[in-house]
Amino acid sequence: xPEMTTGQAIKEALSLCLDxxxxxxxxxxxxxxxxxxxxxxxxxxxxxGEERIKDTPISEDVIAGLAVGAAITGSKPIVExxxxxxxxxxxxxxxxxxxxxxxxxxxxxxxxMIVRGASGAGTGAAAQHSQSLESWFCHVPGLKVVTPxxxxxxxxxxxxxFVDPNPIIFMEHKxxxxxxxxxxxxxxxxxxxxxxxxxxxxEGSDITIASYSNMVNTVLNAVKDDSLKDYSIEVIDLxxxxxxxxxxxxTSVEKTHKLLMCQEAPGSSSIGTTLISEVVSSRAFNSLKxxxxxxxxxxxxxxxxxxxxxxxxxQEEDIVIKIKEMIDxx
Amino acid sequence: xxxxxxxxxxxxMLLIRLFEEALEEMFSRGxxxxxxxxxxxxxxxxxxxxxxxxxxxxxxxxxxxxGHCLAKGADPYKMFAELLGREDGYCRGRGGSMHxxxxxxxxxxxxxxxxxxLTISVGAALSxxxxxxxxxxxxxxxxxxxxxxxxxxxxNLASLWDLPVLFVCENNQYGMSMASENAVxxxxxxxxxxxxxxxxxxxxGNNVEEVYNSVLEFKETIKSSGKPMFIESVTYRYRGHSKxxxxxxxxxEEIEFWKEEKDPLKRFIGxxxxxxxxxxxxxxxxxxxxxxIRDSVKKxxxxxxxxxxxxxxxxxx
Numbered sequence: 016x017p018e019m020t021t022g023q024a025i026k027e028a029l030s031l032c033l034d035x036x037x038x039x040x041x042x043x044x045x046x047x048x049x050x051x052x053x054x055x056x057x058x059x060x061x062x063x064g065e066e067r068i069k070d071t072p073i074s075e076d077v078i079a080g081l082a083v084g085a086a087i088t089g090s091k092p093i094v095e096x097x098x099x100x101x102x103x104x105x106x107x108x109x110x111x112x113x114x115x116x117x118x119x120x121x122x123x124x125x126x127x128m129i130v131r132g133a134s135g136a137g138t139g140a141a142a143q144h145s146q147s148l149e150s151w152f153c154h155v156p157g158l159k160v161v162t163p164x165x166x167x168x169x170x171x172x173x174x175x176x177f178v179d180p181n182p183i184i185f186m187e188h189k190x191x192x193x194x195x196x197x198x199x200x201x202x203x204x205x206x207x208x209x210x211x212x213x214x215x216x217x218e219g220s221d222i223t224i225a226s227y228s229n230m231v232n233t234v235l236n237a238v239k240d241d242s243l244k245d246y247s248i249e250v251i252d253l254x255x256x257x258x259x260x261x262x263x264x265x266t267s268v269e270k271t272h273k274l275l276m277c278q279e280a281p282g283s284s285s286i287g288t289t290l291i292s293e294v295v296s297s298r299a300f301n302s303l304k305x306x307x308x309x310x311x312x313x314x315x316x317x318x319x320x321x322x323x324x325x326x327x328x329x330q331e332e333d334i335v336i337k338i339k340e341m342i343d344x345x
Numbered sequence: 346x347x348x349x350x351x352x353x354x355x356x357x358m359l360l361i362r363l364f365e366e367a368l369e370e371m372f373s374r375g376x377x378x379x380x381x382x383x384x385x386x387x388x389x390x391x392x393x394x395x396x397x398x399x400x401x402x403x404x405x406x407x408x409x410x411x412g413h414c415l416a417k418g419a420d421p422y423k424m425f426a427e428l429l430g431r432e433d434g435y436c437r438g439r440g441g442s443m444h445x446x447x448x449x450x451x452x453x454x455x456x457x458x459x460x461x462x463l464t465i466s467v468g469a470a471l472s473x474x475x476x477x478x479x480x481x482x483x484x485x486x487x488x489x490x491x492x493x494x495x496x497x498x499x500x501n502l503a504s505l506w507d508l509p510v511l512f513v514c515e516n517n518q519y520g521m522s523m524a525s526e527n528a529v530x531x532x533x534x535x536x537x538x539x540x541x542x543x544x545x546x547x548x549x550g551n552n553v554e555e556v557y558n559s560v561l562e563f564k565e566t567i568k569s570s571g572k573p574m575f576i577e578s579v580t581y582r583y584r585g586h587s588k589x590x591x592x593x594x595x596x597x598e599e600i601e602f603w604k605e606e607k608d609p610l611k612r613f614i615g616x617x618x619x620x621x622x623x624x625x626x627x628x629x630x631x632x633x634x635x636x637x638i639r640d641s642v643k644k645x646x647x648x649x650x651x652x653x654x655x656x657x658x659x660x661x662x
Contacts (some may be wrong), residue, residue, distance in 0.1 A: 081502070
């Protein structure tokens with residue numbers, strides 16, 4: 016099993032997509048010679064040529080619209096938003112077009128396309144290059160939203176997204192690009208059934224912590240803290256945010272009786288609020304021994320300075336404190 | 346163009362006119378839910394443009410798209426059924442007036458977002474190129490669309506990448522209530538295309554033969570050059586923007602002038618009779634079209650409503 020970074024794993028998945036379908040192209044800003052702002056597409060231009068690795072002008076609206084038009088005419092496009100913040104310039108093609116056409120045209124067309132984007136903070140890129148906007152897209156019927164957290168699930172989820180017949184928003188947190196681990200480079204899956212499945216990544220019985228994207232890694236590091244060595248903690252990586260697999264979380268909460276949701280995005284109208292609302296209105300309600308808690312990013316634009324950035328984003332120590340609060344005060 | 350072609354242009358313009366007049370009547374009888382955007386007065390552009398295309402050529406359409414849809418070969422019955430929310434409608438009642446797509450005839454769909462289809466047409470053209478198909482995409486949009494950012498992004502990319510798109514701006518001179526002359530800096534819509542290196546012309550959009558010949562010529566040029574082209578087709582809508590319009594932004598004299606002096610059907614009937622076509626021939630066509638409309642409306646009204654299936658499931662493929 017080769018060891019590689021998430022960025023390399025995504026590139027491997029993209030290569031397999033390009034190899035498997037000759038209508039597939041990748042379009043985006045600086046994805047060719049430059050190799051992508053985060054190096055994900057580095058080398059693809061040499062391998063596949065400029066007919067398939069298409070550098071675009073800085074025009075997010077037409078990048079996304081291009082994908083919609085190509086998708087409804089039998090092609091299978093993958094496009095990139097260099098920083099996912101720039102997706103705001105592509106909202107019409109994504110929200111009003113890609114998400115709607117299948118339904119609006121009575122099922123006459125499918126819109127199989129992937130919009131990839133680098134999301135999240137932690138690099139000091141400040142307010143316009145650090146957002147976690149994933150919940151916006153979960154609010155739109157017709158879209159699927161996928162948030163990998165490591166090399167293996169980024170590889171697997173990207174391939175599943177590729178074989179799915181719907182428009183996919185694929186948010187890659189910047190801090191996962193350089194994470195390195197062994198990756199099984201499997202073939203293209205027969206279907207996209209793994210989309211919509213969350214995963215228990217650590218089993219435990221005292222508390223359930225649900226999270227997604229890079230925050231899963233922060234949680235997994237936090238629970239290694241010495242002060243938590245007597246606690247049995249269950250961690251769930253949501254992986255797909257729309258559709259959201261609440262069942263796995265509900266089942267876990269029935270066992271642990273406590274739920275902590277951790278996310279980098281601000282809490283208001285977010286994945287965390289949705290998940291907690293689903294859990295408390297489910298059969299798990301009677302199992303809860305504590306009110307569920309949401310540990311979210313502050314309701315603030317992302318500051319640039321490192322010490323301020325870490326104030327906005329939940330840190331390992333914040334998670335440790337919250338876990339102790341929820342278990343010790345039982 | 347031979348006589349048969351000309352009569353086909355006449356028949357199609359009349360079909361669109363009578364289709365929309367029938368819709369108006371149904372609306373006034375309270376049979377239609379929602380609003381609609383009528384293209385009465387603009388039939389020559391839809392007709393001339395679509396009849397110059399082949400079935401395999403693609404179009405993208407607008408909120409004012411009944412004419413494009415019919416001219417590209419749609420079945421009036423299935424269109425009426427769609428507006429009535431029936432299962433036989435093109436979108437099974439999910440799209441309505443503003444969102445009819447007819448893939449079997451190359452109509453990629455009408456779009457409720459001004460300029461929404463411009464970037465889609467560019468993607469469809471890229472598909473044709475990738476899939477090595479020798480066809481073009483004709484993208485309809487109105488004068489209101491030319492001030493949207495996506496118009497500029499789409500033209501720029503289509504030109505950079507040599508994509509086979511024929512951009513057709515139906516300049517009916519008003520974006521809802523905003524007069525085009527007050528909205529387009531620099532004055533000329535066609536010239537905007539030139540600034541992206543796209544050859545463009547401005548034509549009389551109420552002269553069906555001029556539209557037909559221009560689109561035919563541009564289509565062939567696009568096929569040989571692989572480059573996009575641009576037509577500004579100047580026309581006029583008689584009815585309001587939608588059903589709520591009180592026409593406060595233009596004079597009744599202006600509307601009457603276009604109806605009396607510039608009406609595409611009236612002018613074409615005059616030209617055909619000058620060329621020796623018998624009035625009887627035109628009357629026969631008219632009664633045949635009236636029968637099609639009558640039968641389609643009747644059948645649509647009798648067809649079953651779209652069942653309340655699982656709409657959440659229908660949101661995904």
